[in-house]
Amino acid sequence: MNEATTRLYGAVEAGGTKFVCAIGDQEGRILAEARFPTTDPVTTLHNMVDFFRARRGEFGELAAIGVGSFGPIELDRGSDQYGSVLRTPKPGWTGADILGPLLCEIGVPLGFDTDVNAAALAEHRWGAARELDDLVYVTIGTGIGGGALVGGRPVRGLMHPEMGHIFPRRHALDGGFAGVCPFHGDCLEGLAAGPAIIARSGAPLDRLDPDHPQWAIEADYLGQLCANLVLMLSPQRIVLGGGVMNQSQLYAPIRERLVAWLGGYIDRAPFAGGVDAYVVAPGLGGRAGVMGALALAIDAAAPRASPRT
């Protein structure tokens, strides 16, 4: 018991714009942390390995390292590409092997999942959905991605969810905008992620007037996403995070649009007045990613200790 409480874990939030590396314990306390920009894979993964190597003297051998990565990624342990980034528009990263350097240089058990599945796990364990086994975490930033827990377990299936690429119905005020997703043009990410907001409106949200139509358009697309989630995944709560959601005035109109899109069909308390507690900000704020990676490490070290995840 004493040994278990003093075990330490590594965590890597492998994001599309920055990597966060950390060392923490099983209560979710972070004891060391570094962050650096996501540049080319060689430099970035070298920095990641260096972080853990440099702290060996201070913290000793880690019990495991968890990596929550931007996607798409290969989660199938039976695949040659396990641990790698799949086809991505991010220059240079298609095929990048994220786990390989950790395995060779650090050599401890590894946990691996999407950054958003990891964030969902962290919000479930320590954040805004502690009592709930069925939840969705969506980040709206430079891209849009969603992770989900069903029965307390991350959803993977064929690959992993890629919720940013559904096609919402176009908003009446948004007919002329082509969208910016390199794969799909006007999918959700192409219409509602940060780069889409700037391409459509000429500026990020925090520099737009409160009555700029961009606000209504954004809330409608994200409300529609939430409605689709209710209808397809039936989560007990939806957590919306990411840079765009730092504009916290968006939560209220997103909730309104969610209720409007459902049209009275889902006869559940959140849609009859309790929606403020249904669509929420991350309890861990911007820490959900790295805390999720820590949760993946804890589960990788002792999978039987956490049967539901």
Next chain:
Amino acid sequence: MNEATTRLYGAVEAGGTKFVCAIGDQEGRILAEARFPTTDPVTTLHNMVDFFRARRGEFGELAAIGVGSFGPIELDRGSDQYGSVLRTPKPGWTGADILGPLLCEIGVPLGFDTDVNAAALAEHRWGAARELDDLVYVTIGTGIGGGALVGGRPVRGLMHPEMGHIFPRRHALDGGFAGVCPFHGDCLEGLAAGPAIIARSGAPLDRLDPDHPQWAIEADYLGQLCANLVLMLSPQRIVLGGGVMNQSQLYAPIRERLVAWLGGYIDRAPFAGGVDAYVVAPGLGGRAGVMGALALAIDAAAPRASPRT
């Protein structure tokens, strides 16, 4: 062991147009069966109870009865309404207590889920997705409903999925049709279920020319549903059943539209040539519903024997 193999179970497929009641064993063999139309709740539920009462002499006490019901239904055992139909456009059925009469009159353990979650379970156990723990079953008939297994367990969460009511993008040839869903007008069910096909085209599919635009419209909406499922739930297989899918020439264009909607983003074998094995007909045909109810009964009698469901 001998006792276990001779146990018998009751099954009720509580559909919106017909009820199927059956008695079967744990290998999925059906030993007795009756079907009758779904009229008013009093008559229909009386017929259901009568079926089991009349066969007590022949089959003895059942180990459990499973009910797979049209929805929306209350699945929360902590609710006063557990076992009842929730707000539904089906006349007379809002609030109807389906499990109550079985509990009072037959008094064996009861399993309860949506008809489509039950069908997904049956396809997983005995049908078209036997080796797969993550799958979706969708029925396209007088309505559209979907059930899902994640990690082998039916998805419930806040209520249960109601996939028929997502809003697909409108097809270019379908701009003038208002849709027929009483809640939403032109949601998926309002655009692509049997009554929508008849309202738009004047006849069911089997009476339309092969070059009627209805076929392309239908395939596009169902392909879009499949794409949304891939992006949100990431199933390993999608099973499409129901009366509309008896027109089996629909599967090929639905698969084509699925691949088109994904736009090359999901780098997985089914979307690079293997899609025929990804979107499939039910292995159990029209039997998925009643077999699913049987599976619910088996699990209700011995929940610990099937930990994953």
